[in-house]
Amino acid sequence: MTDMNEKLVFERPESVVDRATHYCPGCHHGVAHRLVGELLDEMNLREKALLIGSIGCSVFLYNYLDVDAVEAPHGRAPAVATGAKRARNDCFVFTYQGDGDLASIGMAEIMHAANRGERIAVVFVNNTVYGMTGGQMAPTTLVGQKTTTCPGGRCRDKEGMPIKMTEIISQLGGVAFAARGSLDSVKNIRTAKKYLRKAFECQTNNLGFGFVELLSACPTNWKMTPVKANERIGEEMIPYFPLGVYKDVTEEGGAC
């Protein structure tokens, strides 16, 4: 039994539902979910939050967060979020999208929602592969990375270079905050949470569009052990997708 001297130092956030997730061992969605859940608690946003679910492994996020949620067609979450936020300005509206969803089929929706400066937050989980559909090439797949649809490795001449979404998004006028974090180490996870908080604050302070990319592991489709997959983020992904804040209007001293 519990010793009276023990002190509880780590709890499940109230915004996270007490149930097992469907994610593979070593997947970082669970970490990303937890960061979102912690912030919803800390910023007192849970009861007015509206999650726009998307397609892919993360579609079931709505089962793991204790918030109102609606499911969007693939790639369209920023448009659905636009409609929801315009209709209910008092809600805290956020999307949670993977790289195939956001950077491929949903490229138009993310660019224009960002450019309009929609008061929404976007959590962009980049694991350089289509997860749920079985490991196909994503717009963010690294050159040389093997997937089921580039079995010889992504070729720059045939498939183009991996798209750097945070760099692109940060150029758009309506964006108040854009940053890229990573979930491969405790230090990076802490920084990622700071970025997410900033992105969320852009909406609560009515500053503009908030965007955070999170480099994440997909051990199953990378065909790696969880440990090796985690190491790959630091060795291969971060050099191509540099971490950091790309735009922050609060530091620039004004709203967009």
Add this chain to the structure above:
Amino acid sequence: MADKIFIKGNEAVARGALAAGCKCFFGYPITPQNDIPEFMSKAIVDAGGEFVQAESEVAAANMLLGAGATGVRSMTSSSSPGISLKQEAISYMAGSGIPAVVVNMNRGGPGLGDIGPAQGDYYQSTRGGGHGDYRLLVYAPATGQEAYDLTIKAFDMAFKYRNPVMILGDAILGQMKEPIVPWQPELPGDEEGAEWRLQGTGGREKRLIKSLFLEEGALAGQNQYLQAKYEKMQGEIEYEAFETDDADLIVCAYGSIGRIAKSAVRKLRKAGHKVGLFRPITLYPFPAAPLLEMAKAGKRFLTVEHNLGQMVDDVRLSIRTVADSDFFAIYPGNLPTPDEFEEPILKSLEGK
């Protein structure tokens, strides 16, 4: 508010939506419906609502999905190629029970077609249009006044059934100016959709609006629920029966073509021919029962459409146990006059 105003059918739709309490409009330019977003870009904002010119029809329809999920009365409008692009979101809205009004000012197709009037989107409108088994309640106004009235009704029906409702017009209806009498319906209070809408939990249990049903049997259950909803919609059928009682031949036509056919029927009546008009106002559900009654009474049928034969399927399905229907096509790309209907009507009347 009872004064007559002289406006285009497109504006009648927009004004009807505002009268119905529409608070969000998401549009994208395409001819011949541009008057609707242009009107809304000021009027809905003046009324305290939101207007977004989306980056595409795809995005506009998904904005509609997002706004509809929060229980706010919302609308989008487009024309044929644009409506094709909206079908993905419409299927999702139907699959997840999100109310919304979608306006299609039908132009000529297939493909880019032309910007003139046509009725080639009948199948797309009444058979779902997107993926999966679903239906929209579809209203086909024939006049500016009907466009106003039915748009108001469309919002009520969308929320009554938690389903997208379509207003299907064409370039004639949209572009023609005529007098209408606007009126103000009694609006629902803030409680509309309160039992399902999303606006943050605010202390209650969380809610989820979705169309994904992976557990074994769950999707079958959802489809049973949807089919039961469509069955209930059968109670909403509307139609106009003009000079049908003693008619030997019933001309079946809808929307603008129904209105032109009515002129032809009126003229032939004056000449002593026993013809009448059956004009479905709801295209889905199709008013099959009253049509069957006419068939049982021994009447003949001629379906006239501004396409190559689409609604005629529903006419034939309705009367198939006792009768059949002739068909006369006005090829999209042409604008018919009532006179052009006379020969096919007389031929059909004589059984030729």
